[in-house]
Amino acid sequence: MEKKKVITVENLVKKFGNFTANDNLNFHVDQGEIFGFLGANGAGKTTAMRILCGLSAPTSGKVDVAGFDVSHQSEEVKKRIGYMSQKFSLFEDLSVWENMRFFATVYGLSAKVFKERGEQLLHKLNLFEERKRLVSTLSLGWKQKLAFSVAILHQPSIVFLDEPTGGVDPITRRQFWEMIYEAADNGITVFVTTHYMDEAEYCDRVTIMVDGRIDALGTPSELKKQFNAASMNDVFLALAR
Amino acid sequence: MLPLIFVLPLVQLIVLVNAATMDMKNISVTVADKDLSSTSRLLISKLEASPFFKLEDLALSKEEAIERIQDNKTDVVIFIPHNMESDFNREGNAKLQIITDAIDASKAQLSFGYLSNIVRGLNLEISIEQQLLTDVKQIKSEALYWFNPNLNYKYYMLPAIMAILLTIIGMFLTALNLVREKEIGTAEQINVTPIKKSHFIIGKLVPFLIIGLFELTLALTLSKIIYDLPINGNLLVLYAFAFVYLLAVLGIGLFISTQSQTQQQVMMISFFFLLVFVLLSGAFTSVDNMPVLAQELNRLNPLYYFMNVIRMVLIKGAGFRDIMVEFGSTLLIACITVPLAVFSYRKTS
Incomplete structure (x- = not known):
């Protein structure tokens, strides 16, 4: 059975002046997939992700996300996606609960649905007792987990994660990936960029960007076979060199 | 925050x-009194009584007074020449000089205005004293300060x-x-x-x-x-x-x-x-x-x-x-x- 495609990118080009950040990208992402987006710093990952989220307009090409064209229907796209940026971007001067309520309201969740889901989520994160704490007082690991939970609170069909595990300890990273798997099991497509090659192994499929182009695309085992490498780390080194 | x-x-x-006030108070005045007469004394006492002026110093010479203006130590110099009183008594008129620091133009004009008033008052007083008031017909103006009387x-x-x-x-x-x-x-x-x-x-x-x-x-x-x-x-x-x-x-x-x-x-x-x-x-x-x-x-x-x-x-x-x-x-x-x-x-x- 043909899987449903939730992201389709055809001939995507993004230029900033003379600089080409994304050079003719073509790929698709299936529903429920964990899609890893790899590449060196400055390879154009964040640019591409920002286009997929409707934060930045493509110079040319066709990009469909969750059934809508990001160039013309970006607001429709935004209703159906979640986004967690590189920078931690919850409001530090609001409490955990206030942050959740703010974003739930922006996404149009009713008070009743929010209370139910929010409390359930806090219990799962073991943060229920801390819900009145200011977000600025949480540790980085907790902040990241909270940011992810807020990003999927409205049950989007796709969640975009831009280097979500940067700077957190290995245990928290593992917990974070458990959360990602759980989201994927619930049918949420996960689009994730990372620099950790062990994380790349956790993905269903992986692309590797080099200088604005996609140089490799496939499951981790396919890529390892293709580049005759023992690990994703070797695949990455072979490409990025 | x-x-x-x-x-x-x-x-x-x-x-x-309090800082953004344009009320003229404490204008600093230096008097170079070469006359040292009763008339010059009267003028100085009137200056001292005025709320607008602060009599800074009595200078010995005009030059010394002007130096004070240059050093920003005073705003106004009044120079009373040597024989002001005797000239006045003999010829019926005499001159004194007012020098203001006009870097702040409005302050200079205002101080000159206030000082002219004081000199006018002085003239009137002398006239009364010497019973020269033969003809005092004059038009008087009355100022009403609306909305902010004080x-x-x-x-x-x-x-x-x-x-x-x-x-x-x-x-x-x-x-x-x-x-x-x-x-x-x-x-x-x-x-x-x-x-x-x-x-x-x-x-x-x-x-x-x-x-x-x-x-x-x-x-x-x-x-x-x-x-x-x-x-x-x-x-x-x-x-x-x-x-x-x-x-x-x-x-x-x-x-x-x-x-x-x-x-x-x-x-x-x-x-x-x-x-x-x-x-x-x-x-x-x-x-x-x-x-x-x-x-x-x-x-x-x-x-x-x-x-x-x-x-x-x-x-x-x-x-x-x-x-x-x-x-x-x-x-x-x-x-x-x-x-x-x-x-x-x-x-x-």
Whole structure:
């Protein structure tokens, strides 16, 4: 059975002046997939992700996300996606609960649905007792987990994660990936960029960007076979060199 | 942050109103009296009695006195020549010289005016003494100081400072607030949500609108308690105008922040507008004395309208009908700046 495609990118080009950040990208992402987006710093990952989220307009090409064209229907796209940026971007001067309520309201969740889901989520994160704490007082690991939970609170069909595990300890990273798997099991497509090659192994499929182009695309085992490498780390080194 | 928003402006209000005074008091005078006569003594005693002058020193020579002006140690030098009294008694007239430091032109003119009055008083006194009053027919003028009979300069400056404070809140704080969100990244998180642009801008407007009106209330209360500021007009008129005014400057502030990426940019641009608005508005100097171009520019200056309205309502007791033009103009400015802020806000770069 043909899987449903939730992201389709055809001939995507993004230029900033003379600089080409994304050079003719073509790929698709299936529903429920964990899609890893790899590449060196400055390879154009964040640019591409920002286009997929409707934060930045493509110079040319066709990009469909969750059934809508990001160039013309970006607001429709935004209703159906979640986004967690590189920078931690919850409001530090609001409490955990206030942050959740703010974003739930922006996404149009009713008070009743929010209370139910929010409390359930806090219990799962073991943060229920801390819900009145200011977000600025949480540790980085907790902040990241909270940011992810807020990003999927409205049950989007796709969640975009831009280097979500940067700077957190290995245990928290593992917990974070458990959360990602759980989201994927619930049918949420996960689009994730990372620099950790062990994380790349956790993905269903992986692309590797080099200088604005996609140089490799496939499951981790396919890529390892293709580049005759023992690990994703070797695949990455072979490409990025 | 919130205590800062409320406390700092009020400190400014209380302190600045004393600094921003144009009352002429304590003008420093140096007298070089070469005459040392009873007439020169009389003049000096009159100077000492005047509240406007502070007799700094009696200089030995004119040169020494002028040196004092050059060293900024005195504002005015009065030179009384050697034989003033004997000349006067012999020839019926005599001369003395007044030299003022005219770097501050209005101060120089005012001190000259005050001094001329004192000399006139002196003449009259001498005439009476010497029974020269053969013909005293003269036209006398009587001055009535309306609205501010005691010429209390604070009544003029307090409303002006309130208007400036409200502008700072409206323009600076909103502009800084939005651009700060850009810097810390929450703006991007919001841009990726389906929130409507107008909702977002309204969310940014309303809190500062409330803070602004609250600040105005606080400033009025303090001015009333500390300086007994008269509130002759209807406060409802003032608040209605302040509401529209805040919308206008909030729109400007938000527009600035949509065009800026960093807080430094916002500071530079907001300072530019704030200085232009304040100096043109007539807060410190009369708009009627400005060149025609400046007066024309003031039509675009919301602070000019607010400056007029707050003084008219508080001091003159103006009603809504008296401020229709200002109200309409400010409303028009608000109707341009707020939609401008909404349209210029970009969720997609």
